[in-house]
Amino acid sequence: MKIQFQEPAGDFTDGIEVIHRYHQSFFTRGAQLLALAQAIDQAGLNEERALRLAELYVFYRQAGPLHHLDEERALFPLVVGQDLLLDGMLERLALDHEEIEEAWRVLVIAVHEVLERRQVPEKFLEQAARFERLQREHLIRENEDFLPRVEGLLASSQRRRAAAAMASMRGLKPGLT
């Protein structure tokens, strides 16, 4: 069975809205990943857990890099160089992205081991928990400190253009999913 990636963005009419929808999706998937990793760690693997892990893998493999590109290429450039506090935030958020991507690369090795060899590495739960925690803390930072500030700075035409840039990175037309 082929598992399809479902685009969380809905549509691409407002770049900030796309970011919010991805964040909601990451919160939900993060909780699912943690619960699933705990279940696999405690009760081992069965077909249903393997399928759910494969679905989460497909989601993160696509959504993770896309979301970081959306922010770094379509959003951050719109607000860089306007105030020192915000510039510091952008730097910190981009470093977070690297840390999250590194935690994902480590976790993926364990996920392949589980899905392809039906073996659960000793550190699987620890690695899943680290990835989930880094991602969640980053999302909270963005939602509470960064996005409210950015929303106050961007005109609706800029939000529309950011969404168009995000759509084009996916080979889509703005406004479509």
Ligand SMILES: [Fe+2]
């Ligand atoms: Fe981010």
Ligand SMILES: [Fe+2]
């Ligand atoms: Fe984000």
